[in-house]
Amino acid sequence: QQQVKQSPQSLIVQKGGISIINCAYENTAFDYFPWYQQFPGKGPALLIAIRPDVSEKKEGRFTISFNKSAKQFSLHIMDSQPGDSATYFCAARKGDDKIIFGKGTRLHILP
Amino acid sequence: DAGVIQSPRHEVTEMGQEVTLRCKPISGHNSLFWYRQTMMRGLELLIYFNNNVPIDDSGMPEDRFSAKMPNASFSTLKIQPSEPRDSAVYFCASSLGARAKLFFGSGTQLSVL
Numbered sequence: 001q002q003q004v005k006q007s008p009q010s011l012i013v014q015k016g017g018i019s020i021i022n023c024a025y026e027n028t029a030f031d032y033f034p035w036y037q038q039f040p041g042k043g044p045a046l047l048i049a050i051r052p053d054v055s056e057k058k059e060g061r062f063t064i065s066f067n068k069s070a071k072q073f074s075l076h077i078m079d080s081q082p083g084d085s086a087t088y089f090c091a092a093r094k095g096d097d098k099i100i101f102g103k104g105t106r107l108h109i110l111p
Numbered sequence: 112d113a114g115v116i117q118s119p120r121h122e123v124t125e126m127g128q129e130v131t132l133r134c135k136p137i138s139g140h141n142s143l144f145w146y147r148q149t150m151m152r153g154l155e156l157l158i159y160f161n162n163n164v165p166i167d168d169s170g171m172p173e174d175r176f177s178a179k180m181p182n183a184s185f186s187t188l189k190i191q192p193s194e195p196r197d198s199a200v201y202f203c204a205s206s207l208g209a210r211a212k213l214f215f216g217s218g219t220q221l222s223v224l
Contacts, residue, residue, distance in 0.1 A: 032210075043115070043202050043215025044154070089154060096209050098144075098167060103153035 004092050006102030014110050019077040021105045023090035026071065030092040034099070035064065035075050038087045047088070048075075080109045113137075115216035117203050123222045129191040132219045135184055136205030144213065145178055145188050146202040154202075160186065161209055193223045 005024045013019045023033075034049035050057045050064040050073065057064045063076040077084055090102040116135040124130055136143050144159040158168040160180045168178070175194070180186040190197055200220050204213040 034212075036213075041217065043204070043217055044213075045215065046212045093210075098156050098159060098209075099213065101154040 004090055004100050004102040006090050006105060008105060009103070010106040010108070012108045012110060013080045015080060015082060017080050017109075019075075019080045019084065019107055019109070021075045021088050021090070021107070022072065023074065023092075023102050024070075024072045025092050027092070027094065028071065029094045031095065032093045033064070033066065033073050034091050034093075035062075036089040036091065036101070038089065038104075040086075044087075044089055077107075080107075082109045082111050085109050115203055115205050115214050117201075117216035117219050119219060120217065121220045121222075123224065124193055125224050126194055127192045128223075129189065130193045130197075130221060130223075132188040132201050132203075132221070134186045134188070134203030134216060136186070136203070137214055138184065140205035140207050140214070141183070142206045142209045142211070143180060143186050144204040144206075145186070146204065146215075148200045148202060148218070157188070159209070166209075190221075193221075195223045197221060198223050 007022050035047045036044035037047040038044040048059050048062050050066050052068050055066050061078045066073045085108050087104045087106050089104045091099045093099045118133045142161050145157040147155045157170045158178045163180045178188045200218045202215050202218045204215045206213050
């Protein structure tokens with residue numbers, strides 16, 4: 001019940017296209033859902049986060065869509081650019097508890 | 112701010128040797144986390160400290176792993192004896208409070224031969 005399941009494992013998108021990464025969870029007590037972005041040789045960095053009282057959050061080309069009833073959330077990258085090529089992790093947390101990460105999605109944007 | 116600083120960046124050692132990984136958190140942050148990253152298991156939380164006190168070490172794989180935080184500006188993760196299956200990237204992260212945004216270091220790539 002503590003798991004966050006992320007898909008796909010890897011994704012290739014043409015420049016200018018939309019990249020979509022999906023995550024699902026079981027624990028309805030989770031109250032914070034961040035996405036982290038990791039470039040090769042670097043640690044993950046917070047990209048965008050959402051709480052379950054809203055269905056969507058947008059920051060620039062990055063949007064989180066949240067479906068509370070389905071216990072799913074997704075990251076959409078509009079107008080994907082080669083510089084977006086990275087590994088993306090979804091995550092979830094309950095209160096002060098530890099963050100649970102998904103296994104990551106390796107995104108490659110073709111130039 | 113220099114961010115979270117980890118050393119060494121790379122470590123190659125032989126099975127059975129002791130390995131010590133080091134971390135300096137961001138000044139003022141009071142929560143520190145050690146993660147391990149592998150292709151198979153993704154990012155796993157090994158242990159985290161709050162105000163230098165270990166709060167949750169349930170992710171530490173076995174007694175060969177130990178972590179200390181003697182003061183607010185330094186932590187170590189020790190593996191003794193090391194095994195090939197310990198090969199991974201080990202990340203340290205810090206935050207201002209356990210609920211706050213995590214700031215990760217650049218990691219230590221550990222290879223145990």
